[in-house]
Amino acid sequence: MNRKAYSFWLAAAAICLFTLASRPGAALKTFRISGRAQGTTYAITYYAERPAVSQTQTDSIFKSLDNSLSIYQPGSLIDAFNASQEGVVMDKHLTNVVWRSMEIYEQTGGLFDMTVFPLVRAWGFGTKGSDQLPDSAAIHAIMPCVGSDKLQIFGGKLVKNNPCIQIDVNGIAQGYSVDVVANFLEARGVRNYIVEVGGEIRTKGHKYPGKERMSIGIETPSATEFDAPEIRAVISIGDGAVTTSGSYRKFREQGGLRLSHIIDPKTGFPVQREVVSATVVAPDAITADGFDNALLAAGVDGAFGILRAHPELQAYLIYRRSDGTVADTASAGFGKYLVR
Template identity: 70%
Template sequence: MCFITSALSPVRSPEAHRIVGEAQGTTYAITYYAGQQLVSKMQIDSIFKSLDASLSIYQPGSLINRFNASQEGIEMDRHFARVIDKSKQIYYETAGLFDVTVYPLVRAWGFGAKAAGPMPDSAAIRELLRCVGSDKLQVRGTRLLKAIPCVQVDVNGIAQGYSVDVIAGFLEAHGIANYMVEVGGEIRTKGRKLPGNEPMKIGIETPSLTEFDAPVIREVISIGDGAVTTSGSYRKFRDSGGMRLSHIIDPKTGFPASREIISATVVAPEAITADGFDNALLAAGVDGAFEILRAHPEIEAYLIYKKPDGTVCDTASAGFGRFLGGQ
């Protein structure tokens, strides 16, 4: 009698694999669940390097810096083309509240790649506003053209969300169906924690209103398969005469946004969508934010805002409640 033995190794139970590092001026953390290691940190860092070569205003010679220095425009790669296409879409869908051409204003207010200078006056802002408006960007084939030479773009308000989507796509291409990708607080999740089949939970922080406030989790959510991003006027700012100037620039006025919303958390199918809309909601104010949300049933939002008496309150779109509790 003959016996046949299998050379196949036993199937291993899925377990958590974690990759962490630094990229895009912040940190990233990737957790995926599989029976073995399927992707490496080297591969992830290579993706970030490719993204920065296209989209980073902080990297000399990047594609975006070449566009900003050009007189007429440049040839785009796939990363730049995808981000510009989505940015223009959100620009029109938010009546210009999200606008990547605010870069001249971002620099003027001291939030660009160079060291902050003196605060601009109203005359300087009026002059810079003539260079602002995504309607001044034209896409012809794979070329991005500018209507006037002074048009410059800054995609920091959407690029990290796009980066999260790129990493998520890379994981899925390697057969990973359960994961969480986080880059600078922008998150995308799919599936559940294994082997316990638990939901992936995400904390929403109460905004820090002074530099001495320790982060406090205000809500815990679980979004299933999708993305969540947060934009806050409290996250990055300059002090001017005792006032906090937000890094979120209102493209309509040219001045830092000063609406009542201090934090906008958006859930959407993709992180690039959530990342673009969270900035627009922040600049829109509560009433304007709900007007945008009514036109976009594919996204939900949780808003933290300050009343005139200084009281901090929150509100949310009708469908956001299903994410609460982290169930």
């Protein structure tokens, strides 16, 4: 079969599948898949006449994502880039994530920066914990290795201008994974689903058989790394994505001070801002996930500055006042999502 004919049959098959899955009046059943990936859990619920995706397929998607993007997996493509002197040829996943990361780097004025990895490691939040805290001289020495403007893409190759540059796309990879799984569902004709990976979510359509809206709880910041979630607000976003970045689960204690795992790429030091949790609604999860860290690092005023330039984003921020009490605030368009 030549390439053209192959594409034709593929398209025809996709249309058949699509009509099957979305045939009006057909009774949609609930399918659920859940498991572990990327050091956390994932859960997929979709509504269709028949199974469209298997656990084996989703697990294999996560595996291919890890092979490309995981700093925890020795031999991953990102690991190879970090170990390289000059750079590597990227695969599809790394290309997608790096392009979007660079765009968001620009759009957040550098507050989202994947080259922050050497700093993350110095502060003991990397793949290996560290007993010592870095001093300002050590951070100063790392700063020449930080900055996405030191990366370039030539052809399909990601190139660094200094061997010490290392990237960590953990701030965006979960959101991207959600999109990849959602796109996989869509390619199989599924039009009603919720995909969640480690608290990053994308929804489309409704729940069946009642055709209810899908509701998403926004978690109250908790004190520990493993607390069961408590819901602070409930939203329904229709077709779109929502992600949350919080400085409340991952932190190190140091002399009574909590060090956030979010490092400000401009100063090299952990973010000590008042925002403890930033929830972002966006058309896709990679966008939401890229911006949520930046809003956390920007502080309340800075966050609203970024949001004004991006009307496609809505955000809900939980922050700590100077007296220690916790309050929340949201962008003007966020209210329409609130269910309770």
